[in-house]
Amino acid sequence: MAKLKITKPKPKVDEPVGEPQQAKIRVRMYNVGFGDCFLLQIPGDPRPKRVVIDCGSLKNKHYNIQQISDQLIADVTDDDGVARIDLLVMSHRHADHISGFANKKWAAVEVGEVWMPWIESPTDPEAKKLWKKQKERAKALQFAVEKQATLGLALDPLLADVAAAALSNEDCLAVLHDGFAKKVVPKFYPQGDKVVEKIECVVLPGVDIFVLGPPRSRGALNQADPPTNQILLDGFNIDIDGNREKVRPFGEDWVDESAFWPGFDHQAIDEAASQKRLYEAVAAELDAELNNTSLILIFKIGEDYLLFPGDAQWGPWERVFADEQAVSLLSKVTFLKIGHHASHNATPATLLRDLVGKENRHDGKVRAMISMTPYSRWKGIPHPALLAELIKREDPFVISDAPTPVDGVTQQGDYWLEFEIG
Known part of the structure; x- marks a missing residue:
């Protein structure tokens, strides 16, 4: 394999070398494949x-996360050779959002502030209680996958990955927590229970930051799928006589004429299938909570x-949509990380x-970025109806692994795409 060459972005034609500051906001999305990495x-x-x-x-997609994190660190390195980040945010602990921090070079990076969700606090009693329960369920799920299910109904190995996500990283x-150049x-x-919490960030003077989640309610945390009217034409429902219903693989009158399950009666099959669905439900809840x-x-x-x-699903959004201040903020959004x-x-x-x-301020147009690459484990991503909605809105958007020419977007090879806003 050829040695990776880390390159600093070249100045743009209209940006003189040595200019002390940029005039516009820049949002850079690194092409990590299936994951997230943004530099604002x-x-x-x-x-x-x-x-x-x-x-x-x-x-x-093109480079592994070690190479991408190398490039990121190079991109935030000043002329004196020191890499500096004013604010570092961990949206949540899933590997596709934090695996790049395994890079040893982070030990030389100076970071002003680190932000994490409240549930990562080692001193928060509710956070400790939640993680204890999550780990117990994750270990039970992991054990079940390893031992397989009874009656020949093997559990999907993907469930083990869901369990591992709650136990690893x-x-x-x-x-x-404590791995950068300076303590x-x-x-x-958020620190409280308000839907909108405004934070004055000392390292970002003049910037207001509003935290809208995660909620502290256990009920909101484990709500994964939106109700039907909130899904943009999902592939998991069908329309029967005008009613939206879940697809059912077998009807109540289904009979196994092929005798595929020799030696088992229907009650045993139903019980085994229910047990399998139980594990799948546990996995879905674990994944949604994270x-x-x-x-x-x-x-x-x-x-x-x-x-x-981040990756917030329905629970937090339902809470946000019911809050007047949150709705007002959403109406002013000019950039959206999908x-x-x-x-x-x-x-x-x-x-x-x-x-x-x-x-x-842009006549309703919202610049958007989608960080992803197709992954066989999760088919249907990106969700076609979501892309169709962005196109219908005439929003300028880019996908990290399939860039297309968009006004205001620059590209650094296969490393990153960047929007200029302002």
Whole structure:
């Protein structure tokens, strides 16, 4: 394999070398494959302020996460050879958001502040209680997959990956808690129960940051799929006589004429299938709870509002949509990081059709970025109906592994895409 060459981005034609500060906001999306890694650069003096949101991947496209994190660190390195980040945000602990922090080079990076969801706090009693329960369920699920199910109904190995996501990534978490060049104590948000919590960030003067999640309600945390009217034409329902119903593989009158299950009676089959569904339900709840622990952040920079929702699914969004201040903020959004790699369950219909950007400074147009690459484990990502809605809205958007020419977007080879906003 050829040696990786780390390159610093070249100045643009209209940007003189040595200019002390940039004039516009820049949002850079690294092509990590299936995962997230964003660098937000905010006009500042003597250099732009830097915000890094996540650095992880489950499946790479062109470069692995070690190479991408090498490039990121090079991109935030100043002329004196020191890499500096003003604010580093971990949206949530899934590997596709934090696996890049296994890179040993992070030990030489100076970080001003580190933000994490409240459930990562080692001193929060509710957080400790929640993680204890999650780990117990994850270990039970892991054991069940290893031993397989009875009556010949093997569990999907993917369930073991879901369990592992709730138990692993400890090395990366250790870096985020205490692994940078200078001692920095992480901050955990939100600190209270309000739907919208405004944070004055000392390292980002002049920038207002609003935290809209994760919620502290257990009920909101484990709500995964939106109701039917919030799904943008999902592939999991069919229309029967005008009624939306879940697809059922077997009807009540189904008979196994092929005797595929010799020696088993129907009651035993039903019980085994129910047990299998139980494990699948546990896995879905585990995965949803982790996704729903995502920090949902809106950065107000001048008159622009930038929304980074992590992988938040329905529970947190339902709460946000019911809050007047939150709805007002969403209406002003000018940039959106599409949640959960453009899955069907993380961008509710209400968000795109009724709220986001409706009263923004760009006549309702919202620049959007989707960080993903097709992954056989999760088919249907990106969700076609979501892309169709963005096209219908005439929003300029880019997908990390399939870039197309879009006004205001620059590209650095196969490493990253960047929007200029302002």
